[in-house]
Amino acid sequence: MRKRNLAVIGLQWGDEGKGKIIDSLSRDVDVIARFQGGNNAGHTVVVRGEKFVFHLIPSGILRPGKTCLLGNGVVVDPRVLISEIESLQKAGISVGPENLKISPFCHLILPYHRLMDTLREGDRDKKIGTTKRGIGPCYVDKVNRCGIRMRDLICPERFSQVLAENLRQKNPIFEKVYGHEGYELDALSREYLEYGRTLEPFICDFTEYFFPRREKLCVLFEGAQGTFLDVDYGTYPFVTSSSVIAANARLGSGLPFVRLDAVLGVAKAYTTRVGEGPFPTELSGKFLDFFRQRGVEFGATTGRPRRCGWLDLVLLKRAVQINHVTELVLTKLDVLDGLEKIQVCTGYRREGKKLHSFPDELRGVLPQYTEMPGWPGGVSGARSFRDLPAQARDYIRMIEEYLEIKVRYVSVGEKREAILSQE
Ligand code: IMP
Numbered sequence: 144m145r146k147r148n149l150a151v152i153g154l155q156w157g158d159e160g161k162g163k164i165i166d167s168l169s170r171d172v173d174v175i176a177r178f179q180g181g182n183n184a185g186h187t188v189v190v191r192g193e194k195f196v197f198h199l200i201p202s203g204i205l206r207p208g209k210t211c212l213l214g215n216g217v218v219v220d221p222r223v224l225i226s227e228i229e230s231l232q233k234a235g236i237s238v239g240p241e242n243l244k245i246s247p248f249c250h251l252i253l254p255y256h257r258l259m260d261t262l263r264e265g266d267r268d269k270k271i272g273t274t275k276r277g278i279g280p281c282y283v284d285k286v287n288r289c290g291i292r293m294r295d296l297i298c299p300e301r302f303s304q305v306l307a308e309n310l311r312q313k314n315p316i317f318e319k320v321y322g323h324e325g326y327e328l329d330a331l332s333r334e335y336l337e338y339g340r341t342l343e344p345f346i347c348d349f350t351e352y353f354f355p356r357r358e359k360l361c362v363l364f365e366g367a368q369g370t371f372l373d374v375d376y377g378t379y380p381f382v383t384s385s386s387v388i389a390a391n392a393r394l395g396s397g398l399p400f401v402r403l404d405a406v407l408g409v410a411k412a413y414t415t416r417v418g419e420g421p422f423p424t425e426l427s428g429k430f431l432d433f434f435r436q437r438g439v440e441f442g443a444t445t446g447r448p449r450r451c452g453w454l455d456l457v458l459l460k461r462a463v464q465i466n467h468v469t470e471l472v473l474t475k476l477d478v479l480d481g482l483e484k485i486q487v488c489t490g491y492r493r494e495g496k497k498l499h500s501f502p503d504e505l506r507g508v509l510p511q512y513t514e515m516p517g518w519p520g521g522v523s524g525a526r527s528f529r530d531l532p533a534q535a536r537d538y539i540r541m542i543e544e545y546l547e548i549k550v551r552y553v554s555v556g557e558k559r560e561a562i563l564s565q566e
Contacts, residue, residue: 146171146361147404150392151472153369154462156416158442158449159409160474160554162186165365166202167562168407172363174353175203176212178395179385181252181281182223183274184367185443189557193234196443199224201365204231204238212349215248216385216395218281219293220257221338244347246397247294253306253335255313255326256280262321271381272418274444282384284309293346296339303332349397357400364392364403370462378505381420389466407551408468410459412476412538415449417442421505424452424488438478455488455510456545461501463546470551473542476535477555482517485538489513489545515541523556528565 151168153159166188169175182198189195190205197204199219201211213219224245231238256277263280264273273279284290289309295302307328314325353360366387371377373387386395389406393399413434416422426434434440434451441448462468479485490511491498502508518534525531531539531553539550553563 148360148362148364148401149405149407150364150366150389150403150466151407151409152366152389152466152468153387154408154410154459154466154468155369155414155455156371156422157184157367157369158415158417159369159411161366161409162188162197162202163554163557163559164407164409164472164474164552164562165363166190166205167559169201169203169206169209169363172203172209172361174210174212174360174362174398175201175365176214176362176392176396176398177201177217177365177367178214178392179216179387180367180383181218181276181278182220183276183278183383183444187443190559195231195234198227198444200227200231200238200243203363203365204242205236207237209242211243212396212398213243213245213249214349214396214398215246216391217246217249218252218278218285218385219245219249220252220276221296221335221342225338225341240344240347243345244349244352245293245342245345246349247292247346248397249293250281250285250290251293251296251335252277252281253291253309254331255309255317256284258317258323259313262317262323269380270419272420276444279384293342296335297343297346299332299336299339302336302339303328306332306335350400353398354400357398360401362396362398362401364389364396366392370465371458376465378420381418389468405469406466407470407472408463408466409472409474410454410462411438411474412479413438413454414452414458415440417445417447417449421508422450422452423458423491423505423508423510424455424486425450426452433482434478438475453486453488453510453512454542456542457488457491457501457510459542460546463548468548471542471546471548472552472554473539473550474554476538476553477521477523477561479517479538480521480523485515485517486512487515487538487541513541523561525555525563526560528553528563531563
């Protein structure tokens, strides 16, 4: 049987634990491709007691013989990419042009994008709480057709010409509007062209390289962020600047000619969010402390404490539909250990009235909860669904029934082997 090409997509606001699932599934695929976002993402994977945090490179790089891609939809900060390559190499992981390929169409993050991200955020009446990595301003330049791409990095003449044009436009804004120093062409050119020399061997024409072998490839499309941070389908304007949903996987990966056979939607057994924006099941007080401490809910990229809340099935159902999820992955079930009662949001109310369709504005909706019993002991030692306490299985069954979709994997701990699967 031909192996399936699959996408792994976050169904909440990011940080669902996709990294660990991707690490596990990447064993059975040939290619792992990122298709959007940049180093605003952060995946933590623990292998043999060693912790790896990835911001750009797919976590599949840890497996020998796999090819990892940064597709055209990804925005690349070359400084970050080079330091990630070097720190992996230092840890003894092999990273080279044979197992890491970068699309020439990836847009580059420049220092002025990072600065603009910070300055714009400072200006906003309603903060978004961006990661300040320059992601938004880089995508702005991409659609404004003044972006600088990976292919320009290896062509000094073209690079300097596009950079000069950008500085001509941007420096007066920094200087006159923000009272900030502008950027100097020569210094910035030298710095980036040096990055270009390091990255040149990794740049690859994906169509030429992969099209002839498209039928034989088995691809895992690695999503970053989560559905409700999607620039179109998320809680706009409190979103990231790219399309994070499954429909963008083929387009942004640079493999539009590869079929997508399955979509694995990843959700935490509760909900978290970093940054600003509506969050109906958000908790405060002792339950917030419980989730934050137990789940170590601090951003992998910025270290910010995450907002935490109960599982929201109304939101998840929407995400299942938007991504056409075929199988569900539930992560961090072990974090719920020890709770006497667990609340699950199964409906919304606004101004005292039950909402019968998904609201166009999440702000101001009140969650309606269904109460479930907690379970005795812990689930982290479980290695199959049968090992789980009956109450934990009931919790999973309730989710399956509401979402009308099978929970295929449950993660019960940090380690690679702490993933249970059911056929
Ligand atoms: P930006 O992507 O840095 O522009 O940030 C926009 C919003 O997305 C902010 O609320 C960030 O906290 C959030 N965000 C971006 N990337 C991630 C992620 O990987 N996990 C969780 N939140 C993220």
